Amino acid sequence: MTAKTGKRRLDSRLVVGLIMFGIMVAVAILAPWIARNDPLAIDFGTQFLAPSADHWFGTGRLGFDIFARVVYAARYDLVIAMSAVAFSIVIGHPIGLFVGYMGGRIDSLTMRGLDVIQSFPAFVLAVGVLAALGEGVLNLILVVGFVGIPTFVRLVRAEVRSLREHSYVEAGRAVGNSKWQILLRYIAPGTVGTVVTQAAISCGWAILLTAALGFIGLGVPLPEPEWGAMIADGVDEMVVGGRWWISVFPGMAIAFTIFSLSLIGESIADLVEPTRRKSR
Amino acid sequence: MTPLLKVHGLEVEIEGLPILRGVDMEVRQGEILGVVGETGAGKSMTARSILDLLPSAATVSFRVCTFGGRDFIPAKERQQARGHRIGFVPQRPRGSLNPVFRVGTQLSDTLRRLRGMGRREAKGEALDLLRSVRITDPKRVYRSYPHELSGGMCQRVCIAIALAGEPELIIADEPTTGLDVTIQAEMLKLLGDVIIEHNAAGMLITHDLGVVADVCDRVAVMYAGRVVNLGSTDEIYRAALHPYANQLVSIATSLDSGGTPREIPGRVPNPGDELAACAFAPRCFRAETDCFEQEPPLVDINGQQAFCHHAITTEALPL
Amino acid sequence: MLTYIARRVIALIPILIGVTMVAFLVSRGLPGDPARLYAGMQASELEVQAIRASLGLDKPLYYQYWVYMQGLVQGDLGFSPRTGFPVAEDIRNRLPATVEMVIFALIFALSVALPLGVWAAVRRGKLIDRFSRFISTLGVAVPDFWAALILVMIFFVFLDIAPPPVGRLDLGAVSPDGPTGFYIFDSLVRGQWATFRNALAHIILPMVALGFPAIAPITRLTRNATLSVLQSDYIAFGRASGLRGAPLYLKYVLRNSLPGAITMTGLISGYMIGGAVLIERVFSWPGVGLYAYNSLERTDHAGIQGVVLLSAITYLLVFLVVDLVQSIVDPRVRLK
Numbered sequence: 045m046t047a048k049t050g051k052r053r054l055d056s057r058l059v060v061g062l063i064m065f066g067i068m069v070a071v072a073i074l075a076p077w078i079a080r081n082d083p084l085a086i087d088f089g090t091q092f093l094a095p096s097a098d099h100w101f102g103t104g105r106l107g108f109d110i111f112a113r114v115v116y117a118a119r120y121d122l123v124i125a126m127s128a129v130a131f132s133i134v135i136g137h138p139i140g141l142f143v144g145y146m147g148g149r150i151d152s153l154t155m156r157g158l159d160v161i162q163s164f165p166a167f168v169l170a171v172g173v174l175a176a177l178g179e180g181v182l183n184l185i186l187v188v189g190f191v192g193i194p195t196f197v198r199l200v201r202a203e204v205r206s207l208r209e210h211s212y213v214e215a216g217r218a219v220g221n222s223k224w225q226i227l228l229r230y231i232a233p234g235t236v237g238t239v240v241t242q243a244a245i246s247c248g249w250a251i252l253l254t255a256a257l258g259f260i261g262l263g264v265p266l267p268e269p270e271w272g273a274m275i276a277d278g279v280d281e282m283v284v285g286g287r288w289w290i291s292v293f294p295g296m297a298i299a300f301t302i303f304s305l306s307l308i309g310e311s312i313a314d315l316v317e318p319t320r321r322k323s324r
Numbered sequence: 325m326t327p328l329l330k331v332h333g334l335e336v337e338i339e340g341l342p343i344l345r346g347v348d349m350e351v352r353q354g355e356i357l358g359v360v361g362e363t364g365a366g367k368s369m370t371a372r373s374i375l376d377l378l379p380s381a382a383t384v385s386f387r388v389c390t391f392g393g394r395d396f397i398p399a400k401e402r403q404q405a406r407g408h409r410i411g412f413v414p415q416r417p418r419g420s421l422n423p424v425f426r427v428g429t430q431l432s433d434t435l436r437r438l439r440g441m442g443r444r445e446a447k448g449e450a451l452d453l454l455r456s457v458r459i460t461d462p463k464r465v466y467r468s469y470p471h472e473l474s475g476g477m478c479q480r481v482c483i484a485i486a487l488a489g490e491p492e493l494i495i496a497d498e499p500t501t502g503l504d505v506t507i508q509a510e511m512l513k514l515l516g517d518v519i520i521e522h523n524a525a526g527m528l529i530t531h532d533l534g535v536v537a538d539v540c541d542r543v544a545v546m547y548a549g550r551v552v553n554l555g556s557t558d559e560i561y562r563a564a565l566h567p568y569a570n571q572l573v574s575i576a577t578s579l580d581s582g583g584t585p586r587e588i589p590g591r592v593p594n595p596g597d598e599l600a601a602c603a604f605a606p607r608c609f610r611a612e613t614d615c616f617e618q619e620p621p622l623v624d625i626n627g628q629q630a631f632c633h634h635a636i637t638t639e640a641l642p643l
Numbered sequence: 644m645l646t647y648i649a650r651r652v653i654a655l656i657p658i659l660i661g662v663t664m665v666a667f668l669v670s671r672g673l674p675g676d677p678a679r680l681y682a683g684m685q686a687s688e689l690e691v692q693a694i695r696a697s698l699g700l701d702k703p704l705y706y707q708y709w710v711y712m713q714g715l716v717q718g719d720l721g722f723s724p725r726t727g728f729p730v731a732e733d734i735r736n737r738l739p740a741t742v743e744m745v746i747f748a749l750i751f752a753l754s755v756a757l758p759l760g761v762w763a764a765v766r767r768g769k770l771i772d773r774f775s776r777f778i779s780t781l782g783v784a785v786p787d788f789w790a791a792l793i794l795v796m797i798f799f800v801f802l803d804i805a806p807p808p809v810g811r812l813d814l815g816a817v818s819p820d821g822p823t824g825f826y827i828f829d830s831l832v833r834g835q836w837a838t839f840r841n842a843l844a845h846i847i848l849p850m851v852a853l854g855f856p857a858i859a860p861i862t863r864l865t866r867n868a869t870l871s872v873l874q875s876d877y878i879a880f881g882r883a884s885g886l887r888g889a890p891l892y893l894k895y896v897l898r899n900s901l902p903g904a905i906t907m908t909g910l911i912s913g914y915m916i917g918g919a920v921l922i923e924r925v926f927s928w929p930g931v932g933l934y935a936y937n938s939l940e941r942t943d944h945a946g947i948q949g950v951v952l953l954s955a956i957t958y959l960l961v962f963l964v965v966d967l968v969q970s971i972v973d974p975r976v977r978l979k
Binding site for chain 1: 657658661662664665666669670780781783784785786788789792793795796799800807808913914916917918920921924925935936939940942944947948950951954955958959
């Protein structure tokens with residue numbers, strides 16, 4: 045075992061995941077150069093065209109070029125998901141550090157609070173809150189980020205509680221660091237690894253949740269492109285008219301992105317915690 | 325008299341790494357053999373080979389393996405002996421009992437499986453077995469779950485399970501690991517007693533030579549996948565031929581008398597390490613160049629056997 | 644055992660209260676004027692005022708919560724202006740459709756994932772293990788509502804072997820008037836074979852679509868649970884005591900993996916309550932999910948909040964049941 049982990053080979057899953065995710069990020073950034081057509085151009089002359097050389101992914105009911113919309117939607121979905129995860133971390137990480145380190149009543153109170161939030165299925169809670177808040181990109185980010193907070197609080201809290209007992213933390217205490225210095229210098233850095241791992245996984249969830257909300261009409265307001273809403277556009281066309289391409293391609297974009305993120309998440313998890321390898 | 329269990333030239337490899345490199349030992353009828361050595365010497369592997377309980381990555385070969393006069397080389401023979409002809413007492417008794425079944429259920433299930441008993445008959449026999457391992461309130465223990473019992477109590481139950489198939493041999497693998505120090509001696513005494521009461525032979529695996537002295541008739545000392553010294557407990561304690569065994573004995577006796585033992589320098593080789601012709605040579609205070617170059621010969625004095633170029637015999641001592 | 648149940652139920656009460664408070668705040672306390680939403684954008688300020696008073700929205704928040712709780716205890720979830728019925732009644736009528744679908748999806752997911760997980764654990768590191776891990780990663784990546792559409796595309800649009808996604812039965816088919824509202828069960832009990840076949844044909848695709856995303860996590864957890872059981876001391880000791888073959892796997896390994904599987908089933912069914920909203924939309928399945936979707940489309944807040952609250956309560960109840968079953972299956976649980 046020691047011989048094998050001693051020389052740490054670069055995980056092929058990490059490489060593949062990073063390349064795939066990099067492609068998606070590049071697509072989002074370079075959207076105007078990649079898509080030749082305007083994603084918002086309504087043209088009834090090009091309604092419901094099947095995929096062709098002119099329109100790689102075909103066109104929709106309003107003559108939108110699906111390829112252009114899939115490409116531009118990457119901007120919305122990635123930005124929303126990543127901002128939401130950032131929001132979850134910014135709120136969840138400090139709370140987890142604090143209650144994990146303090147323990148006692150504030151800790152158990154916070155935990156009960158999380159129990160309450162997590163009693164709601166995440167998607168249903170997001171629907172409820174978003175329906176009350178109203179649509180809009182900012183609200184979407186806040187809601188998707190909000191339902192992700194408990195995961196980070198629990199994760200960081202558990203990590204802090206185990207780090208608290210470590211001997212190097214004891215040593216830090218012995219040389220006269222204050223309570224807060226201990227938390228910031230000795231404990232907080234130890235929680236970064238798990239947070240990064242979870243961030244990759246959560247980013248996948250966030251994309252899924254964003255798309256699911258978009259699918260039921262609670263997302264980015266039309267006519268801006270968003271993958272989930274685009275899939276919803278094609279439901280009736282598929283069932284009634286057999287026009288499969290409207291929904292298929294945005295879904296593939298979602299699957300591609302989340303697949304890359306879970307590859308990254310899994311391989312980082314193994315890297316951060318090499319002992320996990322044994323159990324897999 | 326033919327020995328009950330005879331193992332000769334037992335070799336085990338796991339993923340190309342040699343774990344056992346030709347183990348020779350025998351257990352005679354009615355005796356208890358102690359198998360002693362440091363962690364990694366191959367004691368448990370030897371026991372597991374006899375029961376065909378090695379991990380699937382392992383390859384096993386015997387030159388000779390007989391049990392009660394039967395050829396024991398075919399894996400099927402060894403598998404069928406589990407429970408029936410050979411009982412097994414595990415280490416970490418609390419974890420070795422299934423947490424979701426009552427103790428009594430586990431014992432009666434074993435009886436029904438090994439002896440083909442009916443439900444009621446098995447229960448009666450199970451209570452008898454619990455009594456025979458000195459459990460004073462067998463009915464309560466029978467109804468308990470493992471987590472409701474102490475470690476010592478769990479080990480008694482494990483011994484009862486090992487006895488359930490009326491085996492001819494009981495193999496105990498570090499049976500005191502995970503038990504309180506205070507009850508370790510009691511447990512070994514119990515194990516020795518029940519082996520005799522049930523007319524079985526025993527094989528007691530331990531890293532503690534001190535444990536052996538009280539219970540075992542003979543001792544096999546293992547080092548790096550081989551038995552290097554084999555003899556009666558008295559002989560080994562009085563004058564072990566092999567320098568390794570000799571040092572283990574002096575460590576055990578100085579511990580008993582409250583002194584600080586001298587450590588054996590160096591460390592146990594890992595599987596796959598390059599070994600000298602005598603694996604112990606790099607750590608041995610009597611080693612000379614022949615120890616590194618030639619296979620050590622078999623020395624046989626007063627019924628005690630050792631593989632050593634420079635065995636500690638009275639004749640060999642410098643004048 | 645009884646004290647254990649009592650403890651669990653009592654522990655649930657503060658969480659239930661918390662859940663109602665969150666649901667209440669989501670419906671009343673957030674920015675935005677519910678009265679305005681109820682009245683519609685075209686309503687005059689006077690009409691909005693009247694609605695505000697009639698809904699009690701001019702009262703302080705804690706008083707509103709008190710009124711809300713009084714209603715809740717009597718099973719009053721408000722009134723839906725869209726359907727013209729009390730929300731509780733609307734949901735009650737649609738619940739069997741959703742529950743039937745979730746049960747089928749659960750059975751589907753478990754019957755694929757449990758054997759796959761055990762198999763992957765037994766043949767650890769081999770081809771099947773790698774394959775199941777690949778499927779797991781892929782399964783997490785595919786949105787379930789999209790998978791549902793792809794199923795419709797393949798089996799209805801292209802192959803035309805599945806019925807159209809128009810609900811629980813063909814259009815115009817008469818629903819069985821059985822005792823439970825579960826069409827498959829009711830039609831079976833009444834011996835209405837045509838309806839039975841029809842209902843079965845209609846549930847297959849939603850079942851697969853809703854169950855599919857659950858396969859990945861169940862497989863993974865089953866695999867890990869089985870692995871830790873297989874590597875446990877008690878299985879090693881059982882083997883050494885002569886336990887082999889089918890009895891070993893069926894009685895011991897399965898029995899010891901059960902607690903994990905049960906917890907998972909609880910988690911998954913909670914997830915499915917959420918997923919049902921999306922799947923029901925694709926298949927026009929007339930359940931609670933579609934009700935939530937339609938309420939959403941018409942900004943019918945009472946309907947949405949009713950579903951949100953009920954799904955949380957259902958989730959909690961599922962977990963209570965899981966805990967109780969757990970304590971029967973694993974005697975150690977009761978100690979904690």
